[in-house]
Amino acid sequence: MTAIAAREGLLLCDTCLLLNRARGLAHPACARCGAHLHARKPGSLMRTWAFLISAAILYIPANVLPVIESGSLFESQSDTILSGVFFLWKTGSWLLAAIVFTASIVIPAAKIASLAFLLVSAQARSRWSPLWRARIYRATHYIGRWSMVDIYVGATLVALVQLKAFASIVPGPGAVYFGSVVVLTMLATHSFDPRLTWDSLGEPRGG
Amino acid sequence: MAERDDIAQAVEREPGARSLQLIWIVPIIAALVGGFIALKSVWEHGPTITIRFLSGEGIEAGKTKIKHKAVDIGTVKSVGLTPDHKTVLVTAEIDRNAAAGFLVEDTRFWVVRPRIAGGQISGLGTLLAGSYIGSDPGHSKTEKRDFAGLETPPAITSDLPGRQFRLRTDDLAALDIGSPVYFRGIVAGRVVSTEIAGDGRSAEVGVFIHSPYDKFVTVDSRFWNASGVDLSLDATGVKLQTQSLATLLLGGLAFEAPEESAAAQAESNTQFPLWNNRADAMRNRETVIETYRLVFRQSVRGLAVGAPVDFRGVTVGEVRRIELEFDPQTVNFVTGVTIHLWPERLRARNRATQAQFESKLTPAQRIQRFVAHGFRGQLRSANLITGQLYVALDFFPKAAPATLDTRHSAAEIPTIPGALTELEESLGNIVKNLEKVPFDKLAADLRRALDTLDKTLKRADTLMTQLSSDVAPELRATLEQARKTLGSAQQVLSTDSPVQGDLRDTLQEVTRAAEQVRALTDYLERHPESLIRGKRPAGDTQ
Numbered sequence: 001m002t003a004i005a006a007r008e009g010l011l012l013c014d015t016c017l018l019l020n021r022a023r024g025l026a027h028p029a030c031a032r033c034g035a036h037l038h039a040r041k042p043g044s045l046m047r048t049w050a051f052l053i054s055a056a057i058l059y060i061p062a063n064v065l066p067v068i069e070s071g072s073l074f075e076s077q078s079d080t081i082l083s084g085v086f087f088l089w090k091t092g093s094w095l096l097a098a099i100v101f102t103a104s105i106v107i108p109a110a111k112i113a114s115l116a117f118l119l120v121s122a123q124a125r126s127r128w129s130p131l132w133r134a135r136i137y138r139a140t141h142y143i144g145r146w147s148m149v150d151i152y153v154g155a156t157l158v159a160l161v162q163l164k165a166f167a168s169i170v171p172g173p174g175a176v177y178f179g180s181v182v183v184l185t186m187l188a189t190h191s192f193d194p195r196l197t198w199d200s201l202g203e204p205r206g207g
Numbered sequence: 208m209a210e211r212d213d214i215a216q217a218v219e220r221e222p223g224a225r226s227l228q229l230i231w232i233v234p235i236i237a238a239l240v241g242g243f244i245a246l247k248s249v250w251e252h253g254p255t256i257t258i259r260f261l262s263g264e265g266i267e268a269g270k271t272k273i274k275h276k277a278v279d280i281g282t283v284k285s286v287g288l289t290p291d292h293k294t295v296l297v298t299a300e301i302d303r304n305a306a307a308g309f310l311v312e313d314t315r316f317w318v319v320r321p322r323i324a325g326g327q328i329s330g331l332g333t334l335l336a337g338s339y340i341g342s343d344p345g346h347s348k349t350e351k352r353d354f355a356g357l358e359t360p361p362a363i364t365s366d367l368p369g370r371q372f373r374l375r376t377d378d379l380a381a382l383d384i385g386s387p388v389y390f391r392g393i394v395a396g397r398v399v400s401t402e403i404a405g406d407g408r409s410a411e412v413g414v415f416i417h418s419p420y421d422k423f424v425t426v427d428s429r430f431w432n433a434s435g436v437d438l439s440l441d442a443t444g445v446k447l448q449t450q451s452l453a454t455l456l457l458g459g460l461a462f463e464a465p466e467e468s469a470a471a472q473a474e475s476n477t478q479f480p481l482w483n484n485r486a487d488a489m490r491n492r493e494t495v496i497e498t499y500r501l502v503f504r505q506s507v508r509g510l511a512v513g514a515p516v517d518f519r520g521v522t523v524g525e526v527r528r529i530e531l532e533f534d535p536q537t538v539n540f541v542t543g544v545t546i547h548l549w550p551e552r553l554r555a556r557n558r559a560t561q562a563q564f565e566s567k568l569t570p571a572q573r574i575q576r577f578v579a580h581g582f583r584g585q586l587r588s589a590n591l592i593t594g595q596l597y598v599a600l601d602f603f604p605k606a607a608p609a610t611l612d613t614r615h616s617a618a619e620i621p622t623i624p625g626a627l628t629e630l631e632e633s634l635g636n637i638v639k640n641l642e643k644v645p646f647d648k649l650a651a652d653l654r655r656a657l658d659t660l661d662k663t664l665k666r667a668d669t670l671m672t673q674l675s676s677d678v679a680p681e682l683r684a685t686l687e688q689a690r691k692t693l694g695s696a697q698q699v700l701s702t703d704s705p706v707q708g709d710l711r712d713t714l715q716e717v718t719r720a721a722e723q724v725r726a727l728t729d730y731l732e733r734h735p736e737s738l739i740r741g742k743r744p745a746g747d748t749q
Binding site for chain 1: 214215216217218219220221230231233234236237238240241244245248270
């Protein structure tokens with residue numbers, strides 16, 4: 001069995017990346033920078049859960065409330081993400097519709113789902129294919145930055161189309177929740193300690 | 208595993224008091240925000256209503272708005288057909304804030320589309336932005352969720368101050384929703400509805416009179432159709448009346464109260480008759496109407512319903528009904544004419560007398576008294592060319608005595624044959640007498656006479672030829688003789704003829720002799736004794 005740093009009493013300082021020997025210390029701190037040392041991110045599961053639950057709650061208003069409210073001379077219209085996708089689909093911009101749908105609806109949902117899966121499996125000390133779980137985590141981490149496409153487009157439009165009486169676009173309340181969801185999922189991803197995935201392997205079965 | 212020396216030894220340091228549990232504030236806040244939004248949406252989730260339209264043109268589910276005063280108050284959720292496929296069923300959600308007190312029984316909904324009607328263009332904005340459903344909240348207190356949409360926008364919204372009235376007419380003519388209603392030339396209201404009355408016998412026009420003007424609508428106000436041109440020809444000349452060029456094209460109404468009217472303001476929804484023109488409208492209306500019957504045994508051709516009942520040139524009523532009645536006694540038909548009599552026009556001059564007259568006698572009794580004095584009905588010709596008739600009532604003191612027949616529902620005023628009928632009868636008599644003349648005999652006699660005349664003339668002709676052949680030469684000789692005689696006579700009578708000269712001399716002689724005789728008589732007058740004593744010497748005078 002390969003050596004595992006934590007089990008050897010070796011802890012890496014998260015701040016200055018100095019390797020510390022911390023065996024026997026209740027509250028070890030980095031010898032160089034004084035930051036607290038942890039074998040695993042403290043309360044990783046709890047924090048991730050908290051962010052994830054928040055993200056899941058806010059995911060609902062983010063999709064139900066309008067993201068963009070556009071007004072022209074004669075009518076005003078407010079679009080949720082989904083209605084925007086439908087609009088794009090109906091007007092023939094299938095590719096665009098697919099991109100928006102993927103970036104704004106599928107990815108956040110997938111992130112929440114995959115994080116939840118990782119959390120549950122880590123909590124249950126599951127031994128199921130940690131390699132795959134690691135891949136899932138990496139993908140989640142990687143993809144997170146792209147889920148802001150919608151907000152980005154909205155922000156650009158709001159800034160560009162300001163003709164007051166003739167046409168105007170203002171962000172709807174959904175935009176805030178959508179942004180929150182993205183931020184919260186990123187925080188959740190960040191607070192999840194992928195090492196937890198592997199911890200179960202070092203333990204004796206059934207222990 | 209060997210311990211390495213180059214790995215730093217961690218130091219002991221007490222962690223801060225920061226609790227990891229604080230992280231749960233994040234999902235709590237998220238839950239609170241989410242819960243708040245959910246509650247808000249549930250709270251703001253307004254009632255769902257259905258509206259029926261004949262056409263779903265321009266209505267889109269999820270897009271078409273319901274507006275009141277151009278403010279969005281709801282959105283159409285779905286558009287479908289009723290199970291019988293006859294009407295369009297629009298389901299819409301109304302904002303909770305707007306819905307309170309809005310969805311009541313008399314709330315109206317209509318689709319706003321671009322339209323041109325009554326000289327107005329409306330809904331142009333919908334050309335670009337698409338149709339929307341307009342609404343007008345009602346005043347009722349009864350809540351309602353199922354509405355029948357209007358096909359045309361109402362001309363008047365319920366919050367406009369003013370009152371609505373109903374007009375009844377036979378013919379709408381050029382009137383349409385939106386047609387103006389004039390009061391002394393000012394647009395005081397609009398036509399808001401046109402429909403056929405329940406019995407199908409007349410059309411009902413709803414008009415809305417705006418606030419400052421509605422108080423001028425009194426219970427005796429007259430409404431008339433002001434559209435078109437009113438051309439009248441009377442003793443004062445030709446009159447051309449029209450409200451405005453706009454009414455000429457679009458139709459319009461006008462109303463006015465009679466000059467001396469002091470009537471109270473009319474209630475909302477009061478029904479008025481709609482007259483065809485101002486003259487018709489402003490005619491005095493009879494408040495008291497009595498119905499009588501007149502039975503004529505002559506033709507009533509030319510008498511029409513509405514023909515005047517005339518008393519010495521004053522219209523005191525009108526003909527209401529004309530019908531044939533079978534009279535079994537004489538096995539013949541008579542014509543029953545029902546008239547409306549306006550007794551107010553037959554008043555006593557003195558008010559006290561009138562009151563006494565009216566209080567003492569019932570209308571029938573009054574007419575009974577008139578009849579006793581020879582009050583009769585008669586058909587008279589109003590126009591000899593067109594043959595129009597009218598009913599004349601008058602006193603005929605010489606008429607055969609009769610009484611008011613009150614056995615029927617309408618008392619029967621006795622009639623006498625009309626003047627024209629009398630004329631007709633006498634003409635008929637003449638014709639009958641003419642029929643008695645033996646024209647064939649007369650013709651034979653005439654022929655015989657003519658034959659005789661012919662013969663006589665022939666004889667005269669032969670006589671004339673005889674005269675010209677036999678008598679003429681003799682006549683010529685005689686004439687020549689006569690000329691000769693006349694020539695000699697002329698000779699005798701000419702100035703220079705010897706006979707003339709002698710005659711002149713003789714006459715001079717006679718003159719002289721006459722002078723002598725005058726001298727003698729003068730002398731004898733002065734000296735009558737000279738007859739005895741002889742002439743006295745010249746100087747001896749008395």
